[in-house]
Amino acid sequence: MQAIVYDTFGAPPELRSVPPPTPPPNGVVLAVHATGVCRSDWHGWKGHDPMIDPPHVPGHEVAGTIADVGSNVNRWSEGEPVTVPFVGGCGTCAQCRAGDPQVCPNQFQPGFSAWGSFAEYVMIDYADANLVRLPEELDAVTAASLGCRFAxxxxxxxxxxxxxxxxxxxxxxxxxxxxxxxxxxxxxxxxxxxxxxxxxxxxxxxxxxxxxxxxxxxxxxxxxxxxxxxxxxxxxxxxxxxxxxxxxxxxxxxxxxxxxxxxxxxxxxxxxxxxxxxxxxxxxxxxxxTHGIQAHRYSAIFDLIASNTVDPSTLIRRTIPLSDAGAALMQMDTDRPPGVTVVALGGSA
Ligand SMILES: NC(=O)c1ccc[n+]([C@@H]2O[C@H](COP(=O)([O-])OP(=O)(O)OC[C@H]3O[C@@H](n4cnc5c(N)ncnc54)[C@H](O)[C@@H]3O)[C@@H](O)[C@H]2O)c1
Ligand SMILES: [Zn+2]
Ligand SMILES: [Zn+2]
Structure with a gap:
């Protein structure tokens, strides 16, 4: 698959062919349709995040469809359109059981604790606890922008x-x-x-x-x-x-x-x-x-969008191909372009 990879912190992120991920028992692999470019990706690339161990693929705001399902996953099957909060809880610890996976000590963060979604495919662990089914009326680019910043x-x-x-x-x-x-x-x-x-x-x-x-x-x-x-x-x-x-x-x-x-x-x-x-x-x-959001709070966000009270798509000012995602990250060294940039890979979530 094609992915944006950097070999060391601060090295130019390059579009490359890398082996696609396989799902762990509790995880899934998503075919990425859209993924947002967030300043936290830039922090990661600069070496500010101790979770990252290069070579690394950034990206944590994702919308896609389920392409492969781990053997212990019960709630999800191939082809479902989903997003995921950027902090995923393990689903079993005391914090997760109390409804606060956003502070789970075993948290999974695509693009930080594992390779992220600046790629054609991304692995998401703890799928049963964290995946969020996307409403049909939400397009992939808008859905991707919810995963971190809006949520x-x-x-x-x-x-x-x-x-x-x-x-x-x-x-x-x-x-x-x-x-x-x-x-x-x-x-x-x-x-x-x-x-x-x-x-x-x-x-x-x-x-x-x-x-x-x-x-x-x-x-x-x-x-x-x-x-x-x-x-x-x-x-x-x-x-x-x-x-x-x-x-x-x-x-x-x-x-x-x-x-x-x-x-x-x-x-x-x-x-x-x-x-x-x-x-x-x-x-x-x-x-x-405040740190991310729980998967179970997405329904409140979808309700707000459905009631036409908010329209997150108005924040999206640039849609770019995957090949430009590395440059978009490097541009953040000097630039803070207004609004949100989303990488569109095609397909609809
Ligand atoms: N807590 C969380 O869960 C969470 C989630 C997502 C992002 N973040 C973090 O939130 C921060 C913002 O992310 P973003 O993607 O919106 O960043 P961004 O770079 O897009 O936006 C930052 C804004 O701050 C403005 N700014 C710069 N100096 C300023 C000053 N002195 N006074 C007022 N404004 C100033 C910039 O012009 C820019 O518009 C980052 O640190 C990111 O890593 C945290
Ligand atoms: Zn947990
Ligand atoms: Zn983010």
Whole structure:
């Protein structure tokens, strides 16, 4: 099969012929129809993710059909159109049994703990616990974009942020995750202030429902600017970039008893970034992390899409062939093209 492979961290990812995967007893192999290009793939390629051991195939936002089924898989058969959350739980540990596979200690992550979906075929382990059947009306390209960024944003806003109608919400960083968060928070009735350093990203944020925008590059004091725009501070604020600065801004711009959700990754030296803990105590702020989403929450996402309240396809700005996926990853060194890029391999999920 054809796949995008890199041999060492930072080496140019190349389109190559490699042996196709076979399913382990609890897994399946998917024929990939579409796969999203996410900044977490870039983090992996740069060597920021200790799970990866090159040579490696990136890709974790996938839509496809089941091509082969492992001997212990009961719920799935060949030909079914599916997607999968990028963090898959083992299905048997205490976290999985409690309904929280997104923090499973034995988690399977395509494109991180195993070869990913920048390929014609990808193996997905723990299939019974994690595969999600796609509704017929959802096309493969849109479905692929849900797997990580949109689904992550849904959990961040709805399940971890508990955003409610009438809340003021600040979103720091309007890439794929942030724009999804803007769209979902607006859909549940919040007023969203979008923060970014790119005017293109901010105009997209307005298109998908932001009430107001702040360009952090021209704003010396983002905290005060958000407070002004939100009449005293955000009820909920999300760092959807993952940087010491945006994490700090996100906590600082909250009103009393507000809630910060950390979505963007802070890795390596940034993992111990300082936050204003004096404010956390005095104002009873809440700080929460969020990591992927459970397979069982996809039905809520599909309901939101079916009700026409959100349309994730409006975030997709580029559809590229598999042969261009390596270049798209390398481009992220210097560029943050607005919206979401999806690799289309053909076929319909
Ligand atoms: N927690 C999870 O489960 C999870 C899931 C998916 C992705 N992620 C992570 O979320 C992060 C965002 O991913 P993405 O694909 O949306 O990234 P992206 O690169 O597409 O978007 C980042 C955005 O932040 C903006 N930005 C840069 N500097 C800024 C600043 N100082 N203030 C405000 N905005 C600024 C950029 O212009 C860009 O629009 C990454 O760290 C990714 O790895 C986490
Ligand atoms: Zn588990
Ligand atoms: Zn991702």
């Amino acid at each position: 992550t944003a849904f959990r961040a806003v709805v399940d971890q942020g508990h955003v409610r109608a009438g809340d003021w919400v600040a979103v720091h960083g309007c890439g794929g995750v942030g724009l999804s968060a803007v769209m979902i928070a607006s859909a549940v009735g919040a007023q969203v202030v979008a923060v970014d350093i790119s005017d293109d990203a901010l105009s997209l944020a307005l298109e998908v429902g932001a009430a107001d925008t702040i360009n952090a590059q021209n704003t010396p004091d983002v905290e005060t600017a958000v407070r002004d725009h939100t009449r005293g501070g955000a009820h909920v604020s999300l760092d959807t970039l993952g940087s010491p600065e945006t994490a700090h801004n996100s906590v600082s711009c909250l009103r009393k008893r507000g809630r910060h959700v950390q979505v963007g990754l802070l890795l390596g030296d940034e993992a111990n970034s300082p936050l204003p803990m004096d404010r956390v105590v005095a104002d009873e702020l809440e700080i929460r992390g």
